[in-house]
Amino acid sequence: MCGIFGCILKNGNAAPIIHTSLKCLEYRGYDSVGIATLNNGQVNIKKDQGKIDDVHHILNLDDLPGSVGVGHTRWATHGAPLKVNAHPHVDCSGQIVVVHNGIVENYAELKESLENLGHTFVSRTDTEVIPHLIEETQKKNPSFTFTEAVLEAVKKLAGSYALAVISANEPDKIICARNESPLVIGVGEDALYCASDLTAFLPMTNKAVMINDGELVILTSGGYEIRRIADFAVVVREPKVIDWTPEMAVKQGYPHFMLKEIHEQPATLRNTLRMQGHYLDLISTFLDRANEVFLVACGTSYHACLAASYMFSKLAFLPSYPVYASEFVEQHGKSVNIDSTILAVSQSGETADMLGAVTCSQQRAATILGLTNAIGSTLTRVSRVYIGQQSGPEIGVAATKTFTSQLSVLAQLAFRLSNKRGKISQDEMDYLAEKMEHLPQTVEAIILTQEEKVKQLAKKYRDAKIFFFLGRGINTATAYEGRLKLMEIAYVPSIAFPAGESKHGPISLIEPGFPVIFICPKDGVTHKTLIGNIMEMKARGASIISIIEEGDEEVKALSDDYVEVPKGIPEVLSPIPFVIPLQLFAYYMALEKGVNPDMPRNLAKSVTVK
Numbered sequence: 209m210c211g212i213f214g215c216i217l218k219n220g221n222a223a224p225i226i227h228t229s230l231k232c233l234e235y236r237g238y239d240s241v242g243i244a245t246l247n248n249g250q251v252n253i254k255k256d257q258g259k260i261d262d263v264h265h266i267l268n269l270d271d272l273p274g275s276v277g278v279g280h281t282r283w284a285t286h287g288a289p290l291k292v293n294a295h296p297h298v299d300c301s302g303q304i305v306v307v308h309n310g311i312v313e314n315y316a317e318l319k320e321s322l323e324n325l326g327h328t329f330v331s332r333t334d335t336e337v338i339p340h341l342i343e344e345t346q347k348k349n350p351s352f353t354f355t356e357a358v359l360e361a362v363k364k365l366a367g368s369y370a371l372a373v374i375s376a377n378e379p380d381k382i383i384c385a386r387n388e389s390p391l392v393i394g395v396g397e398d399a400l401y402c403a404s405d406l407t408a409f410l411p412m413t414n415k416a417v418m419i420n421d422g423e424l425v426i427l428t429s430g431g432y433e434i435r436r437i438a439d440f441a442v443v444v445r446e447p448k449v450i451d452w453t454p455e456m457a458v459k460q461g462y463p464h465f466m467l468k469e470i471h472e473q474p475a476t477l478r479n480t481l482r483m484q485g486h487y488l489d490l491i492s493t494f495l496d497r498a499n500e501v502f503l504v505a506c507g508t509s510y511h512a513c514l515a516a517s518y519m520f521s522k523l524a525f526l527p528s529y530p531v532y533a534s535e536f537v538e539q540h541g542k543s544v545n546i547d548s549t550i551l552a553v554s555q556s557g558e559t560a561d562m563l564g565a566v567t568c569s570q571q572r573a574a575t576i577l578g579l580t581n582a583i584g585s586t587l588t589r590v591s592r593v594y595i596g597q598q599s600g601p602e603i604g605v606a607a608t609k610t611f612t613s614q615l616s617v618l619a620q621l622a623f624r625l626s627n628k629r630g631k632i633s634q635d636e637m638d639y640l641a642e643k644m645e646h647l648p649q650t651v652e653a654i655i656l657t658q659e660e661k662v663k664q665l666a667k668k669y670r671d672a673k674i675f676f677f678l679g680r681g682i683n684t685a686t687a688y689e690g691r692l693k694l695m696e697i698a699y700v701p702s703i704a705f706p707a708g709e710s711k712h713g714p715i716s717l718i719e720p721g722f723p724v725i726f727i728c729p730k731d732g733v734t735h736k737t738l739i740g741n742i743m744e745m746k747a748r749g750a751s752i753i754s755i756i757e758e759g760d761e762e763v764k765a766l767s768d769d770y771v772e773v774p775k776g777i778p779e780v781l782s783p784i785p786f787v788i789p790l791q792l793f794a795y796y797m798a799l800e801k802g803v804n805p806d807m808p809r810n811l812a813k814s815v816t817v818k
């Protein structure tokens with residue numbers, strides 16, 4: 209997730225406004241920044257890796273002439289956070305300038321065909337194909353206006369984009385286009401703005417025009433024109449007056465980042481499905497050839513690793529050992545060796561315990577692989593190969609969208625491993641791939657239809673002193689994650705363990721009214737045994753709260769309360785949808801307790817101390 213901004217003024221300099229506006233978008237990405245302006249037929253660009261304030265201190269981002277310009281603050285997905293990969297990007301002539309938020313899925317083939325036509329690329333980003341595509345379109349169609357060239361180029365892009373383009377040859381306009389990444393226009397008295405979200409221009413104007421997927425916008429100092437990309441038809445849409453405060457706008461109207469990030473999961477899951485296959489193939493090849501595989505992480509990332517160990521085993525018959533990073537050196541420090549492969553999973557890529565385990569393994573010549581949200585983090589620098597989880601910055605301390613993104617990437621690795629090893633039929637592979645593609649909509653449906661019910665459940669159980677979270681198989685990981693969420697942001701003592709373990713001790717805690725949350729998918733062999741576990745608890749007076757597939761009448765009849773997810777979810781993918789109600793339950797319980805879900809006491813977003 210990155211932040212784009214553009215402005216065209218009737219008079220005055222654009223650069224200082226772009227710089228200030230990018231600061232409002234910094235929560236969307238902060239590993240590099242750049243600004244480009246047009247002045248007297250010249251393109252002026254300043255960009256570098258680093259946070260906005262640091263880059264400004266060195267380069268003075270305000271000092272660029274011209275009343276038209278674009279800017280970008282980056283969260284690296286393709287290409288490390290280096291100056292060469294920072295936006296804006298230009299074409300061969302340096303006259304066409306683009307800033308972009310999203311993922312160009314077909315950038316590899318576009319880049320290859322453009323290179324064959326003689327285009328020279330300098331970065332490793334997907335974005336850089338866009339200015340060259342516009343340039344090539346203009347070359348092939350000299351009669352095209354700049355707008356028509358951008359339109360034709362955009363039609364060739366697959367994937368998600370919110371982009372803003374300027375050209376020294378037509379300096380009186382900014383062309384924007386949107387598909388799946390947010391884009392909004394600000395209409396000021398003496399200026400027009402385009403941005404990833406209205407936070408960026410709210411201090412200048414509260415008149416906003418929301419742009420929809422498949423629309424292109426031509427901005428001039430006199431106004432804006434919206435066209436449909438498919439047929440260039442004019443779209444008439446009046447500005448709306450926005451009554452948000454800037455603080456609300458950063459959260460896009462949500463009361464907390466955590467809720468915003470829970471709601472972002474359909475979009476972030478879509479992004480994980482646009483992974484670069486090359487890196488998935490590379491990592492799965494290392495895993496396939498490994499003698500022994502350790503999955504090393506902390507907290508929520510460890511729960512993703514636990515789930516992954518079931519995926520790798522069930523789909524590819526690959527044994528893998530999830531290990532708490534903080535325990536790794538004690539547990540395996542002497543035995544890890546050159547034949548070991550470590551897949552370290554870490555949203556921040558900086559967690560000290562995880563890096564400690566990685567360093568120990570490296571010193572014993574093990575192979576290090578990384579899955580992280582922070583490209584350019586220490587984990588990416590010490591990994592033989594790493595892959596980004598495509599979640600965008602997560603501001604809430606509690607990991608929510610990063611958990612489901614990690615699970616999605618790990619599932620895709622399991623699919624590739626399974627293909628390599630031929631352990632499951634092609635039909636089953638096709639079935640799982642189709643279900644995987646559908647997960648964003650499934651998660652969307654859960655949020656849409658169950659959020660209110662979960663909110664009521666938090667109210668109903670607000671005075672409960674302790675909760676059990678129980679699951680079987682892969683959903684033991686989901687149970688652990690639900691427990692962690694409730695503990696860390698609502699401060700409610702919670703215990704999670706495999707449901708089969710209840711009778712080996714924990715059930716002694718049960719007394720009438722004790723709330724037990726069961727994660728109970730229909731698919732797989734665990735459903736039957738889970739019913740037995742529910743009966744055990746029910747017989748001792750527990751309050752049964754079940755997360756079930758819609759229409760699971762058998763478990764419904766045994767439950768005091770239930771939350772439904774859409775039916776037909778394969779067990780091996782079930783942690784992704786089944787965790788959503790648990791994330792929402794923790795969030796609304798925090799509100800019931802009157803605590804701030806975004807900033808839980810005693811915790812930090814990235815634990816960089818051991």
Ligand code: AGP
Pocket residue numbers: 506507508509553554555556557558559562605606607608696812813814815
């Ligand atoms: C999860 O909600 C917590 N914020 C915490 O457990 C976190 O998952 C853990 O510290 C690991 O962080 P990482 O993924 O950045 O390594």
